[in-house]
Structures are given as C-alpha cells and as structure tokens.
Amino acid sequence: MKKSGDAAGMTRRQFGVMAGGLFAGYVFQGLCRVIDAAPSAQGRLTARPGATPRESGTAGAGTHALGLASPRDAILQLPRNASPGPVPLLVLLHGAGGGAGGVLRRVGEAAGEAGLGVLAPDSRGSTWDGIRDGFGADVMFLDRALARVFGMIAIDPARLAVGGFSDGATYALSLGLINGDLFRRVLAFSPGFIIDGSRHGRPRVFISHGKSDPILPIDHSSRAIVPGLRKDGYDVTYREFDGRHEVPAAIAQEGMRWVARSRQERRRDDQDMTCNKRMGEGETLSRICQVVGRAS
Template sequence: MTVRGHASSGRLDSRPTATPTGAAWPPGVHELDLGGGAEVLLAVPPGEPVPRPLLVFFHGAGGNPAQSLAALGRTVTDRGVLVLAPQSGAATWDLLAGRLGRDVAVLDAALAQVAERVPVTRCAIGGFSDGASYALSLGPANGDLFDAVLGFSPGFASPPATVGRPRLWITHGIDDRVLPVDRCGRRLTTAFGDAGYDVSYDEFDGGHVVRPEGVADALGWWLGDDG
C-alpha cells in the first residue's frame, strides 16, 4: 500500500471525480488491492457506470467491512449510492487507539483507486459507534472532500483540524447502554451546533443499533432530491 497524504494530520489528498480515467468496476462488491494487509470493500450498485454519490462508512469496534455493508443494507443500493467500507488496522480506528496514521493512509489510498475507476458526484463519510466517532473526527477535517457526515450512535468527536463545514446528521437510541445518549449523541449535537455546524439530530426508541429506517432517513437527508 502506498501511503498518501498527511496521515498523522487526518487530511486526505485523494479526490474522486465524475470523470475517472480508468475502466469502471462492474456492479457488485469488490475488494481493493492495497497491499500491506489492508482490507477495503467497494460496493457498486447495479446499472451503468454513471456518476454516483459515494459514502465512506466505518464499522464499530471489532467489526469489519462486510458488517458495514450489511448494516447499510439494500437502502444504499436502492438509492444508487457507492459504499467504500474500510477495515481498521487494530480492533478499532487509529484515532481511538491513540493517534492518526495507518487508517487515514489506507482510506486515502482507497479513495485514490476510486478516483481512477469510479465516477463520483459527491462524497459523505459515516459510521456506527466507534466508526461514527471516527467519521465525526475525520469529516470536519476534510470538509473540502465530504459534504456531509452521518453518525450512527457516536461516542465522541476529536477533529484534528477543521476545513470547510460539512453538514452533520447524528442519530442515537435513547436506550443505548453502550454509549449513553445523554453524554454522547445529545452532547455532540450541542457541541457541533455551538461550533457553527449545521446539525440534524434524530433520537429513536432503541439501543445501540443501526436501523434500516435510520439509514433511509440519513440518505434522504444527505441526498435530498438529487438521488
């Protein structure tokens, strides 16, 4: 795997566009060849290789890319959204394990491959649990790449920088026993709002889960009528 960008700063250099130079990947789930033991899955919806929205989605602690795709389900496919699902290098993401570096470099390398072979109209970043915390940290540091952040039951956020102002969507279950809503979802929503971000917040009756209706609501909020 080629290390790209300023990994320790959380900044990403790669920029997918609507006009890649290489042959597009066909519909289906593809494992990107990044080397160094890095695992990243790219899910391409059915249909012709037209420019589509791209969602980067991070799994929770102890998870994997296949679980990310399963959590999002058919809703993303039905909306024609590309999904890039990385695997953390350790049990959780590098920032939560101590410092940014390896996982940022893997994501940048994966985005570089996407930029070569997949037409993309816009990008968002999201995740579940620890993955949501990671998305709410990397997203604000790369607001010139991601126009939105989708946080499903996050625990915290620690942006290493602030570049641009992506819109934020946060959802949290009121019965969450893993990351309690009051000190996590509600606190984060208030903190980002006070910092000047456009935040949409959704609470639901339930625990530490990703709900299909929550995915649908998040995608609808992000994509609006653009599909």
C-alpha cells in the same frame, strides 16, 4: 605517560560514541517532526476525485474487493439502480472489532436502495487509529482506497460523504470535520465523541442515537455532541429513537437518502425550511415563496 595516552584514547572513543549518539538523536527527532507534520498524522486526506476516472469501466454494479491489503482490505459496493452520471459515494466505517463486510450487512441495502456507492474499508487494527492513540495508518490506508476508487469510477464531488456506526461514527464525524473540504456530508450512527483536529470546510451532519444505548450512553455522547456542533455553526439533522446500540432500518434509510439527495433536492428542502420559518414569524405564504423563489 602511557596511562595518560590511554586515557586520551579512551576520551576520543567516548567522544565519538557520544557524538554519534547525539547525531542519531537529532536525526530521530527530525524524522519524528516530519512524521508528525504529515497530512495523515493530522487526519487529513489528500485523494481527490478527478474529472474522469483513470480506469474507466473497471467496476460495475455489485461488490468489489480493492485488493490493497490482506487480510484486512476495503470493499466497494456499487448500486444496481444508479442514475446516469457520476455516482454519489459514502465512505462507510465499521464499529470496534468489526469489518467492512459487517457494516455493509448492517446498512448496505439501504445505501443501495438510495442509489449510493459505498466504500467500506477495514481498520488496520481492532478499531480506528484516532480512537486508540493518534491519526496515522488508517488515514493513509483510506487515502489509498479513495485514490483507487476515484480512478475506477466517476464520483459526484457534491455528494461525497463519510459515515459510520459506533466507533466508526466517532471516526467518521472526526475525519468529516477535519476534511470538510472533501466530504460535503457526515453521517454518524451512534457516535461517542469527536477527536480534536483542525477543521476545514463546513459539511452538513446527520446524527442518530438510541435513547437506551448501553454502549455509548446518549447523555454523554450525542446529546453533548449535537449542541456543540450547532453552536459552532454546523447544520445538524438529529434523530433520537427508542432503541439501543443499533441502526434501525428506518433510520438507515433516512440517513442514506439524506446523503444521496441531489443539489436541486437540497435547495428545495432549504426553501421549504425558510418558508416554514418565516410563516412562523407571521408572513403570508405567497409573499414568502415569492421572495424565496427570487433568491434561489
């Protein structure tokens, strides 16, 4: 009888352990589902520019460390020649093994000349999370950095863009398509591929690539990416150049001016494109421009 009682006691203990383990497993699975459903896990950014900054006057021309993390943080660069009113902003992402300071040295001067503000964050690891495994920590940090900048300065939502070089271009292109309702333009200098994700909005895209790139060969990257985007209905400006894995000064300047263009300048460009297309179809210039002018 004693043995039977001991066996029953052991069974109860075993049942308790088993039930506790099952409960912990259900809790863990539930947490995983919550984490997977979080916007950051889908590459979605939640920060949005407001009508007025909450910390008005806290940032002037020059570079500012945001102080969100150490040692890898984020830098805000504001132009000295900015036009009055809200600032056009480019979120600029570095390549693998790099950092904010390096990508600013590469194209920061061209951004300043174009009158662009630049937010350059550091990735949490050696490169961006979506390239290594899945979206997560880098998206959350970028959300924090954007929220901080939106609170510091007035941003022009119509000229809010994301861009990058190499791995940063891959990540910018991917985040830009997923967050096309936030970023109106996407700038990719030598991207490798596009990370899958649910796309929102319809941003315009600028891509450049060196014909002799040994790191991300052009035939397997941009020459495959660009036709796919155009097939999906995206407006893509594409520049190939004689060079390697780099951003030539002329390409950087063109890309930054492309981001900084005002709505009126973009409208004029669209009208010019329409005129040129219809002239090629045989219509007279005066007739075309009358029609386009009325449509605008």
